[in-house]
Amino acid sequence: MRPFLSVAxxxxxxxxxxxxxxxxxxxxxxxxSSGLSDTVTKIAGDFGVTVPAVLAQVVNFSIVxxxxxxxxxxxVMASIQERQEKIQAGLKYAEDMKAQLAAAQQESAxxxxxxxxxxxxxxxxxRRTAKEVVEKSQKEAVDRANDLIQKAQQxxxxxxxxxxxxxxTEIARLVVATTERVLSKHLSETDRAAYNEAAAxxxxxx
Amino acid sequence: MSVKKxxxxxxxxxxxxxxxxxxxxxxxxxxxxxYVEKTKPADSLALLKAYQRLIAAEVARNQAxxxxxxxxxxETLQSVASSLSKTYQRPITATARPNPAxxxxxxxxxxxxxxxxxxxxxxxxxxxxx
Numbered sequence: 001m002r003p004f005l006s007v008a009x010x011x012x013x014x015x016x017x018x019x020x021x022x023x024x025x026x027x028x029x030x031x032x033s034s035g036l037s038d039t040v041t042k043i044a045g046d047f048g049v050t051v052p053a054v055l056a057q058v059v060n061f062s063i064v065x066x067x068x069x070x071x072x073x074x075x076v077m078a079s080i081q082e083r084q085e086k087i088q089a090g091l092k093y094a095e096d097m098k099a100q101l102a103a104a105q106q107e108s109a110x111x112x113x114x115x116x117x118x119x120x121x122x123x124x125x126x127r128r129t130a131k132e133v134v135e136k137s138q139k140e141a142v143d144r145a146n147d148l149i150q151k152a153q154q155x156x157x158x159x160x161x162x163x164x165x166x167x168x169t170e171i172a173r174l175v176v177a178t179t180e181r182v183l184s185k186h187l188s189e190t191d192r193a194a195y196n197e198a199a200a201x202x203x204x205x206x
Numbered sequence: 207m208s209v210k211k212x213x214x215x216x217x218x219x220x221x222x223x224x225x226x227x228x229x230x231x232x233x234x235x236x237x238x239x240x241y242v243e244k245t246k247p248a249d250s251l252a253l254l255k256a257y258q259r260l261i262a263a264e265v266a267r268n269q270a271x272x273x274x275x276x277x278x279x280x281e282t283l284q285s286v287a288s289s290l291s292k293t294y295q296r297p298i299t300a301t302a303r304p305n306p307a308x309x310x311x312x313x314x315x316x317x318x319x320x321x322x323x324x325x326x327x328x329x330x331x332x333x334x335x336x
Contacts, residue, residue, distance in 0.1 A: 176329045183309050203289065
């Protein structure tokens with residue numbers, strides 16, 4: 001289709017020249033029969049339009065057209081066709097790239113969606129783990145605090161009992177020492193002798 | 207046999223010679239000492255020390271030391287001695303020794319045994335029971 005279109009102007013121009021030359025020839029041939037023909041013939045003669053000249057012009061034109069066709073028009077058309085093919089290939093490549101881009105976008109969207117879901121899952125898991133760790137730490141802290149409080153209470157209780165015992169012992173020691181001092185001052189010889197007699201009786205009776 | 211064992215054995219023999227009818231007498235002890243002084247056996251000093259320990263233990267076994275605060279009558283001492291002689295089934299003599307730390311009452315020591323009934327012991331017991 002494309003080569004026919006490329007050659008078509010040449011044939012159109014050639015057919016027009018042939019028709020014009022035939023018309024001139026026919027006019028010359030029909031000249032004796034009418035005045036108009038004479039006029040045409042005269043004009044054609046004045047301008048030098050004859051069948052041989054027209055044929056020579058046709059031949060010349062054909063040769064020039066062939067030379068132009070093979071030397072200039074055909075390489076240009078080949079270059080144009082090559083460029084068209086390149087453009088077609090580029091367009092096809094662009095279409096492919098577009099399709100690949102769409103596929104890549106779709107794939108990336110899927111990957112992003114998967115990554116988003118994974119990230120959401122990880123965040124939820126991290127939150128749950130953090131919550132568990134915090135709860136565990138709080139429970140341990142509370143247990144430790146309760147343990148410390150219990151130990152402190154036990155230590156306080158022991159210290160209290162120890163202090164009470166020491167106080168009781170000290171008071172008893174002071175009472176005994178004071179009593180001994182008082183008795184040593186206020187016991188008369190008679191009292192001591194009587195106590196000695198009673199102690200002797202108790203020892204001998206035992 | 208070591209020298210120490212020989213000395214101990216000799217001291218026990220001299221100790222047995224100091225008794226007459228199961229009782230330690232002053233005359234027998236004086237005789238034993240005169241014998242040792244006369245014969246001068248080997249290690250006489252160690253022998254006399256061992257003999258002294260045995261005699262002191264025997265004297266302590268037969269002697270009641272009655273510590274007291276305040277006065278104690280001879281009758282009281284005698285009653286204590288007779289009671290202890292009856293308890294130990296041997297003649298025991300009582301010796302008085304003043305001890306004001308007792309405040310009032312008696313502490314009787316026979317050998318390793320101690321009997322006490324004094325204000326100081328009762329107060330100490332009260333203090334330890336509180």
